């Protein structure tokens with residue numbers, strides 16, 4: 418929620434704290450990170466089987482599983498990426514919380530809209 422839309426919060430720091438977004442944490446959270454660079458698993462670069470893209474991924478972690486999502490919308494479960502690997506990659510979580518995976522994919526441009534494109 419945008420704080421500016423909540424006039425009750427005003428400039429009171431305590432009220433603003435209660436209005437802060439709650440980031441998903443814990444083992445059942447679904448987390449995401451964008452990975453603009455290429456990604457090598459055991460020395461082998463990841464490549465999309467649908468469009469042959471070699472970088473600009475979205476990674477989604479839920480439980481022990483990590484999925485790789487391509488700009489073309491292709492996605493697959495990647496058993497080579499563990500939750501620990503994901504934790505090591507997530508240096509700067511953007512803190513955005515999406516109501517659903519589908520809405521996250523659309524908002525981040527991984528719903529196929531940018532198929533064949535690297536956005537950087």
Ligand SMILES: [Zn+2]
Pocket residue numbers: 465466467468469470487488489490491
């Ligand atoms: Zn692709």
